[in-house]
Amino acid sequence: MPQPVGSTTYLKLIGAMFMWGGTWIAGRVVAQELTAPLGVPAIRFLLAGLVLAGFALVTEGRIPRPQTGSEWGVVCGLAMTGIFLYALCFFYGLKHISAGRGALVVALTPVVVVLAAWLLGRERMNALKLTGVAIAMAGCLTVIGNGNPLALLHGAVGIGEWLILGCVMCWTAYTFIGRRATKTLSPLAATLWASLIGAALIGATALLQGGSDIAAWSWRVWTSVVFLAVGGTALAFTWFADGVKRLGAARASAFVNLVPVFAVLQAAVLLDERLGLSVLGGGLLVIAGVWMTANLSEKTA
Numbered sequence: 001m002p003q004p005v006g007s008t009t010y011l012k013l014i015g016a017m018f019m020w021g022g023t024w025i026a027g028r029v030v031a032q033e034l035t036a037p038l039g040v041p042a043i044r045f046l047l048a049g050l051v052l053a054g055f056a057l058v059t060e061g062r063i064p065r066p067q068t069g070s071e072w073g074v075v076c077g078l079a080m081t082g083i084f085l086y087a088l089c090f091f092y093g094l095k096h097i098s099a100g101r102g103a104l105v106v107a108l109t110p111v112v113v114v115l116a117a118w119l120l121g122r123e124r125m126n127a128l129k130l131t132g133v134a135i136a137m138a139g140c141l142t143v144i145g146n147g148n149p150l151a152l153l154h155g156a157v158g159i160g161e162w163l164i165l166g167c168v169m170c171w172t173a174y175t176f177i178g179r180r181a182t183k184t185l186s187p188l189a190a191t192l193w194a195s196l197i198g199a200a201l202i203g204a205t206a207l208l209q210g211g212s213d214i215a216a217w218s219w220r221v222w223t224s225v226v227f228l229a230v231g232g233t234a235l236a237f238t239w240f241a242d243g244v245k246r247l248g249a250a251r252a253s254a255f256v257n258l259v260p261v262f263a264v265l266q267a268a269v270l271l272d273e274r275l276g277l278s279v280l281g282g283g284l285l286v287i288a289g290v291w292m293t294a295n296l297s298e299k300t301a
Contacts, residue, residue, distance in 0.1 A: 009246045012239040013255045021262025023232040024099040025270050026224035031094035033221055039214060040225050041087040042203035047229035048237075049195035055238070056188055064189035074181045075193045082174030083198025084205075089166035096160025098273045103263030104143045104283035105164045110256065110290050111136040112172045129293050136289025142282025149282070187241050195233070257287050 030040045053063050066072045094102060111133050117123035138149060144161045145151025181190040217225075243252040260283060267273040275283075 009243055013243040013247075013252060014258065016236040016239040016243070017255050017258035018262050019227075019231040019236040020256075020259045021103065022266055023228055024094075024103045024263040025266050026227050026232065027090055028094045028099040028102075028267070028271060029220050029224045031091050033218060036206065036209050037091040037095075038087070038202050038206035038209060040221065040228070041083075041091065042199050042206050043225050044228040044233060045083055045087075045195040045199035045202065047225075048233035049192055049199060051230065051234040052188060052192040052195065055234075056192065063192070064186060066185060066189070066193060071181075071184055074177060075185070075190060076197055077177040078174060078181060078190060078194035079197035079201060081170050081177060083194060084201040086167055086170040086174070087198070087202055088205075089163045089170060093160050093163030093167065096158055097164055098267065098275070099271060100260075100264040100267040100273050100275050101143055101146070101279060102160075102164045102167075103260040103267075104279070104286060105140060105161070106167050106171070107257070107260040107283065107286045107290060108136055108140040109168050109171050109175075111286075111293050112168055113175050114293050116172055116176070132289045132292030134289070135292065136286045139282040139285025139287075139289060142285065143279055147276055147278030147282070191237060254291070257291055260287065 030037045034040070056063050066075055097105075114123065114129060115133055118125040118129075141149040141151075144157055144165070151157055178190065240252065243255070246252075264273075264275065264280070264283070
């Protein structure tokens with residue numbers, strides 16, 4: 001049951017969305033400066049896991065962990081989809097696509113989750129939800145096609161766009177696995193162990209790949225690493241979890257629509273990215289479709 005809400009809760013949620021928007025800028029910096037960027041997410045999730053473990057020790061007096069083979073299997077599923085495969089798509093996608101465009105594509109994720117839940121028979125669909133899905137899909141096609149919503153049909157979409165769409169698929173899978181995980185595990189325990197396992201998977205891949213000379217990383221890369229680990233993962237996830245606890249999942253999740261907005265604004269200021277009006281219009285359609293799917297349909301259900 002949601003707890004009493006103060007202004008601090010809303011400020012934390014806005015802060016979490018600001019930092020999640022910033023992960024796209026940090027990711028773009030890393031992707032552009034490093035030929036083999038996987039060492040960065042490996043360090044990111046290792047640091048995040050250690051921060052979460054420390055937080056658990058301070059607040060609970062122990063580090064929670066899965067107890068059964070089934071729980072370990074679910075946590076490994078979280079690590080594989082939401083961390084390992086997502087990191088591959090994210091960092092290599094950002095080698096080919098700007099941070100702002102990438103964030104606008106990934107903004108489609110909540111709609112894909114709703115659509116998948118309907119196709120799997122887990123949620124009902126209604127006219128408003130379906131309209132929201134259609135609007136968001138049209139906007140996403142416009143963003144992917146860099147202003148041309150038919151570019152995907154004509155095969156004129158590059159590898160960067162496909163990889164960022166892979167992020168959407170990975171996070172959709174992570175969402176469904178996460179729902180199962182939190183039936184028996186706390187969100188902190190699931191995120192903590194998924195982060196550590198994901199870090200191990202990414203780290204092993206980075207070592208096999210080679211080319212990650214940590215000593216040669218610039219201050220921009222190291223700043224991005226620290227921000228991704230502390231701000232974009234440990235702090236933002238904690239603040240978002242607190243928002244869900246106090247506001248409920250539906251109301252807290254509505255703030256996620258701010259992520260692409262913050263990403264586009266930060267990309268313009270920090271990376272000097274300028275998106276065309278057609279791409280920005282497509283992004284607005286995505287956000288409007290997501291909002292309609294998540295909010296108007298709930299009020300009329």
